[in-house]
Amino acid sequence: MIEKALRGSPRYWGLIIGLLCVIGLGAGFWMFQLTKGLVVTDLSRDVSWGFYIAQLTYFVGVAASAVMLVLPYYFHHFKDFSKMIILGEFLAISSVLMCMLFVVVDLGQPQRMLNIIFHPTPNSVLFWDMIVLNGYLFLNAIIGWTSLQAYRNNMAPPAWVKPLVYLSVIWAFSIHTVTAFLYAGLPGRHYWLTAIMAARFLASAFCSGPAILLLLTLLVKRLTGFDPGKKAINTLATIITYAMCVNVFFFLLELFTAFYSNMPGHMAPIVYLFKGFDGDTTLVPFMWTAAALAIISLAMLIPYKIRQQGPALVTALILLVIASWIDKGMGLIVAGFAPNPFEKVTAYLPTVPELIVSSMVFAIGALVLTVLWKVALSVRKEVEGGNISMVAPKSE
Amino acid sequence: MYQAKYIIPGLIVFAALVLFPFVFNAGSAPFEVKLELPKNASECIEAKEVMRARHMQILDEWRDKVVRQGVHVYENSKGQKFDISLTNTCMECHTDKAKFCDRCHTPVGVSPYCWDCHNLSPKQAGPIPPVSQEAGGH
Amino acid sequence: MKSSRRKFLKLAAVSALGLGAGRIGFLGDAPAGAMDIPTAADYNAPMEAKHWGMAIDTTRFNQELVDVCATACHTEHNVPTIPGKKGVKWFFGGNFEETFPTEHGHYLAEDVEHRVYPLLCNQCEEPMCVRVCPTQATFKRADGIVMMDFHRCIGCRYCMAGCPFGARSFNFQDPRPFIKNFNPLFPTRTRGVVEKCNFCSELLAMGKMPACVEASGGALIFGDLDDPESDIRKVLRERFALRRKPDAGTGPSVYYLM
Numbered sequence: 001m002i003e004k005a006l007r008g009s010p011r012y013w014g015l016i017i018g019l020l021c022v023i024g025l026g027a028g029f030w031m032f033q034l035t036k037g038l039v040v041t042d043l044s045r046d047v048s049w050g051f052y053i054a055q056l057t058y059f060v061g062v063a064a065s066a067v068m069l070v071l072p073y074y075f076h077h078f079k080d081f082s083k084m085i086i087l088g089e090f091l092a093i094s095s096v097l098m099c100m101l102f103v104v105v106d107l108g109q110p111q112r113m114l115n116i117i118f119h120p121t122p123n124s125v126l127f128w129d130m131i132v133l134n135g136y137l138f139l140n141a142i143i144g145w146t147s148l149q150a151y152r153n154n155m156a157p158p159a160w161v162k163p164l165v166y167l168s169v170i171w172a173f174s175i176h177t178v179t180a181f182l183y184a185g186l187p188g189r190h191y192w193l194t195a196i197m198a199a200r201f202l203a204s205a206f207c208s209g210p211a212i213l214l215l216l217t218l219l220v221k222r223l224t225g226f227d228p229g230k231k232a233i234n235t236l237a238t239i240i241t242y243a244m245c246v247n248v249f250f251f252l253l254e255l256f257t258a259f260y261s262n263m264p265g266h267m268a269p270i271v272y273l274f275k276g277f278d279g280d281t282t283l284v285p286f287m288w289t290a291a292a293l294a295i296i297s298l299a300m301l302i303p304y305k306i307r308q309q310g311p312a313l314v315t316a317l318i319l320l321v322i323a324s325w326i327d328k329g330m331g332l333i334v335a336g337f338a339p340n341p342f343e344k345v346t347a348y349l350p351t352v353p354e355l356i357v358s359s360m361v362f363a364i365g366a367l368v369l370t371v372l373w374k375v376a377l378s379v380r381k382e383v384e385g386g387n388i389s390m391v392a393p394k395s396e
Numbered sequence: 397m398y399q400a401k402y403i404i405p406g407l408i409v410f411a412a413l414v415l416f417p418f419v420f421n422a423g424s425a426p427f428e429v430k431l432e433l434p435k436n437a438s439e440c441i442e443a444k445e446v447m448r449a450r451h452m453q454i455l456d457e458w459r460d461k462v463v464r465q466g467v468h469v470y471e472n473s474k475g476q477k478f479d480i481s482l483t484n485t486c487m488e489c490h491t492d493k494a495k496f497c498d499r500c501h502t503p504v505g506v507s508p509y510c511w512d513c514h515n516l517s518p519k520q521a522g523p524i525p526p527v528s529q530e531a532g533g534h
Numbered sequence: 535m536k537s538s539r540r541k542f543l544k545l546a547a548v549s550a551l552g553l554g555a556g557r558i559g560f561l562g563d564a565p566a567g568a569m570d571i572p573t574a575a576d577y578n579a580p581m582e583a584k585h586w587g588m589a590i591d592t593t594r595f596n597q598e599l600v601d602v603c604a605t606a607c608h609t610e611h612n613v614p615t616i617p618g619k620k621g622v623k624w625f626f627g628g629n630f631e632e633t634f635p636t637e638h639g640h641y642l643a644e645d646v647e648h649r650v651y652p653l654l655c656n657q658c659e660e661p662m663c664v665r666v667c668p669t670q671a672t673f674k675r676a677d678g679i680v681m682m683d684f685h686r687c688i689g690c691r692y693c694m695a696g697c698p699f700g701a702r703s704f705n706f707q708d709p710r711p712f713i714k715n716f717n718p719l720f721p722t723r724t725r726g727v728v729e730k731c732n733f734c735s736e737l738l739a740m741g742k743m744p745a746c747v748e749a750s751g752g753a754l755i756f757g758d759l760d761d762p763e764s765d766i767r768k769v770l771r772e773r774f775a776l777r778r779k780p781d782a783g784t785g786p787s788v789y790y791l792m
Contacts, residue, residue, distance in 0.1 A: 037725035038689075039707035044619035048694040048704060108689020108704065108726025115669040115688050126668040126692050187662060187782040188698025264638065341700035341779075342632035346619050463683045466675060468577045468739045477574035484571050484719055512724035513684060518571045523612060523713035523722055 001149060004378035005371045011223075012374065019367040026360020029353050030105060038108060040353040046346035047337040051330075051354050052106035055361070056099045058208070058329040060179045061201060063095035063136060065209020067172035068239050074165050080231040083380075084217060086151075087228075089144035090372035091213050096137040096175075098365035105357050125181045132175045139168040144372075152379045176201045189336045191269035194257075200250045201328075207243035208324035210236050211317040216369075218314060226377055237313055241301040244320055248294060251327075269335040277338060278345040283331055290326035293319040427503070432495035441472050441485070455482060455510075482510060484518045491517055571719065572740060579741040583758035585659075585678040586733055587787040588744075589766050589775065590652055594753040597650045600627035605715070606749035607654075610734065612722045614712030622703040624731040625654045625746055633790070636779055651790065652754075654746070655680065655701040655731035656778060659785030663693035663702065672728075678759075678787055679733045687727040694728060698782040702730045759787060 008016075033040050043050050066088040072078035073085050104110050121127050143164050150157040180201040183192035194200075214236050220226050258266035271277050273287045300316035301307045307316065338345045350358070397403065440447050442454070458480045461467040470478045479485050490496045493516050501507065516525045607613065607625040614622050630642060633651040661680045663672045671686035672693055694702045708725045720736065723729050734744035742748075747756045757766035766789075775789040 037705065037707040039620060039725075041706075043704075043706070045621060045623075045694075045703055046619060046700070048691040103690075106690070108691070108728075109687065110689075112669075112686070112688045115671075115686055119669045119686065121668050121670050123665050124668040124692070125666065126690060130668070182692075183695075186666070186696050186698075187784065188779070189695065265636070336695070339635075341635070341698055342628055343635040344632070459685055463681065463685070464673070466735065466739065468580075469574045479572045479574050479576065481572070483721065488571055509724070513721040515718045515721065518718050520718040521716075523710045523716045 001145075001152065001375055001379060004375045007378075008374060012370075015370060016367065019363045019370070022363035023360050023367065026356050026358075026363065029356040030360060033105070033353060033357060034110070040351060042348050042351045042354065044346050044348065046340040046344070047334060047348040049106070049333050049337070050348055051350035051358060052102045054329045054333040055358060056102040056106075057179060057201075057332065058325060059095045059098045059102070059365075060133070060176055061205030061328065062209040062212055063092045063099065064172040064176040064202070064205045065213065066092035066140065067169050068206055068210045068236070068243075069213075070165060070172075071169055072235070074162075074169070078235070080229055080235060083226075084213075084228045084232050084236075086144055086148055086376045087217060087220075087373060088213055089140045089147075090376060091209075091216070091369060092140045092172075093137060093144065093372060094365040094369035095209075096133055096140070097368055098361050099133055100137075101361045101364060102358075105361065125178060125185065128178050129175075129182060132171065132178045136168070136171050136175050139164060139171055143168060148376060148379055152383060154383070173202065176205050183332075183336060186336075188341055190265040191332070191335045191338075194254060196250055196253060200247065200254075203243055203247040203250050204324050204328055207240050207247050208321055208328075210240050210243070211320050211324075214240070215314065215317050215321070218310070220373065220377070224377060226380070233313075234308060237301065237307050240317070240320070241298075241307065244294070244298055244301065244324075247324070248298065268339050272338040272345060273331050273335050278343075280338070280345040280347050282347050282349055283334060286326050287331055290323045290331070293323035294327075297323060429500045429503070431499050432492065434489035434491070437489045440489075441470065441476070441478050443473075452508075458482070483515045483520075487515075487517045576740045581738040581741050581743070583677050583764075584760035585758060585787065586657065586738075587678070587757065587759035587766055587789065588654075588657075588733075588747070589755040589769050589789045589791055591753045591755065591769075591791045592649050592651055593645070593791070595627075595650055595652055596648075597627060599750065599753060600625075600650050600652050603652060603746040603749050603754070606745040607731070607734075609715035609717055610720060610737070610745040611732075612709075612713050612717055612720055613729075614709035614722075615714050616707075616709070616712045620704075620706040622705065622709060622729060623653075624703075624729070625652065627651060628653050634776065634778060636781060646792070652746075653699075653701070654788065655733075656699055656784070656786030656788045657731075657733055659787060660783065662696035662698065662782075662784055666692045666696040668692065675735070679735050680730075681732055681735060682727075682729055684721075684723055684727050684729070689726040689728065691728060698779050698784065699786075702728050704728050 041050065069081045069085045069088040073081040104113060107113055116127060116130055143161055146161050147157045150161075177198045180198035183189065184194060184197035186192055214233065217226075217228055218233075221228070255270065258270055268277060272280070273283055274291075275281075276284050297316045297319040300312055301320070306312045334348050337348075340346060442450075447454075458470065461470075462480050468480050470480045472478070487493070493511070511525060520526070604623075604625040604627070608615070611624060613624050616622055627650040630637070630639065630647055630649070630651065633653060639646075657678060657680050659678070661672070661674055664674050664680060667673075668690060669686050669688055671683045671688070672680060673683070674680050689704070691704055694704060705723050705725045705727055710722050713722060734742075734746075737744060744754075744756055747754045755766050755769050757764035759766060761767060769791065770789060773791045775791050777786045777789055780786075
């Protein structure tokens with residue numbers, strides 16, 4: 001099937017070449033970082049994780065969100081997702097890949113990274129994160145590819161795929177839970193030291209991940225004519241709305257616990273994010289932007305009539321993705337380090353090399369996603385006899 | 397053969413690439429390593445043959461012994477004892493890395509990263525290792 | 535009281551100078567009068583304990599004495615001096631608020647407020663850095679010392695997020711150009727690994743006291759916390775002591791005599 005990725009329109013090839021150029025540029029900067037060290041980033045003794053690890057966190061969520069399609073489809077026989085499910089699985093593959101690459105570019109000694117396998121350490125959550133991320137990558141690759149192949153041959157997927165699908169549902173929850181445990185068990189980091197961290201992560205994942213998937217699907221619909229079906233879009237929009245409500249609700253729970261208890265350690269990081277602490281207000285404008293966008297997106301998503309309209313839905317989803325990205329991809333990690341163990345705040349903002357290295361990882365993810373979706377859509381086109389906006393597949 | 401017009405030229409290119417180093421080096425002088433041996437000592441911690449074959453394993457064991465097990469003394473097969481230290485024991489006799497380590501490491505293309513942290517000599521004057529006059533310094 | 539402290543400080547400064555001068559030497563020269571190169575015999579009588587600990591007599595510490603100890607430590611271990619937020623520190627100082635942020639003492643006794651408190655790795659009983667390290671590059675020895683294996687560290691910096699005391703530093707760049715007082719007998723580090731105080735395990739193995747303890751002129755008391763007859767236990771029986779952030783649950787082995 002991979003040969004489908006080798007035949008495409010000039011627009012397709014243009015995108016591929018463009019992404020390869022970004023990857024090349026980013027790789028150059030990564031070499032620069034490897035020779036100079038992480039001194040090229042704005043990381044410091046106090047803020048020792050930054051943009052890279054934040055992107056890991058965000059994209060683990062995007063990867064886990066495939067379960068929002070798989071679960072209704074397999075557990076509740078919600079057949080309207082049949083056309084989108086493969087897109088969700090392939091998005092999970094490219095997201096997990098990005099996660100792993102973000103860990104690699106963050107390492108000080110990446111050439112030694114296999115030490116995690118040579119010296120397995122079950123008491124380290126990072127060891128488990130490595131296992132669950134790799135496992136999720138393989139599960140989705142096997143399930144997605146096998147199902148697509150079966151669909152192409154007009155057959156039901158082999159019976160052994162089913163147990164793997166059920167496993168992947170549990171696994172999806174586990175990848176984001178384990179990623180939350182990376183942070184939630186550290187005694188000195190008050191913003192992270194909260195039992196609701198994993199739940200918050202899942203809630204934000206289940207709104208932002210499907211939002212990204214839906215936006216990309218609508219983009220593909222415009223470019224290729226592939227139509228996932230009105231009902232699938234509306235149901236996914238409903239799922240996103242509920243998840244975003246839960247996400248905001250969980251954050252309000254954090255605010256209550258911190259401010260009603262009046263415990264300095266719990267309040268400090270939130271004050272840092274929304275008001276500034278120890279004279280540092282770097283993240284304040286970002287966080288208020290995120291709060292405003294989250295409320296606007298909810299105001300547009302909650303009324304059923306508004307979210308059913310294409311342009312309004314797209315706008316709301318874009319606002320939601322930006323809001324959740326600022327919250328999780330910028331605020332969460334840095335606020336964990338604010339204030340530092342000496343009650344001081346050290347400012348952090350990603351540097352240009354950091355952003356370009358990150359764009360390399362984003363471009364690799366986009367390249368993998370483009371190729372995989374191209375294969376999936378070409379197979380569909382072949383099976384449906386040239387019309388990819390046709391009925392649901394006969395398999396399953 | 398199915399698609400022979402692709403497979404056979406492919407095999408030929410592959411074989412040529414694999415055999416190239418052998419053909420290229422055929423007839424040239426045998427590989428020889430001339431090391432500058434210490435003047436103040438005639439014996440290493442183990443016999444020459446052992447050191448030649450196993451120095452990398454010994455160093456690997458040494459670093460685990462010192463750092464992880466807190467064992468600082470090595471007793472050799474003759475019962476002699478040495479401080480387990482690359483810089484303070486090995487490099488005290490083998491005073492010039494360029495004339496000893498590099499003479500073999502460089503031609504065979506190994507560049508162990510010992511020297512990223514370990515000093516070249518217990519008498520080294522400054523933190524940045526002096527650059528050797530001889531080519532092939534790491 | 536005051537005069538004896540001054541006398542001690544002079545002594546400490548002179549001894550630190552001597553130590554430094556011995557090490558620095560001139561470019562291209564072997565350091566004149568440097569410490570002897572260790573041999574196997576130097577390890578005949580190591581210092582051993584079940585649980586190494588340190589008590590800090592905070593009443594005797596000011597910036598000067600912290601600097602003396604820091605210089606001794608950083609010289610022994612080739613710790614680079616890097617200005618700014620990417621620095622490497624094994625032994626440093628902080629005021630009361632920075633050292634005991636959870637105390638929130640608004641109205642502090644004047645002398646308590648003006649002391650400079652030495653900061654270093656707490657060599658915890660339940661070290662979070664060891665728990666989170668994915669490669670066992672950081673591990674706890676049987677004698678309580680929390681060690682770093684720089685060969686194994688992959689530079690993920692999870693330990694830095696885990697440590698509630700800010701005791702760990704990352705080598706954002708090659709540290710060698712920033713080493714002021716060089717000790718050729720101890721390795722440097724490479725870029726991309728984390729480092730911290732090791733309670734001078736390399737000196738203990740030779741039967742010597744840690745460098746900061748030697749330099750402190752008695753203001754740092756080092757010994758076996760498991761031995762009720764040790765000096766450190768005696769001083770802890772006699773005087774009130776604090777540990778940093780006990781609520782973090784890591785059980786520091788460093789005590790601050792108030």
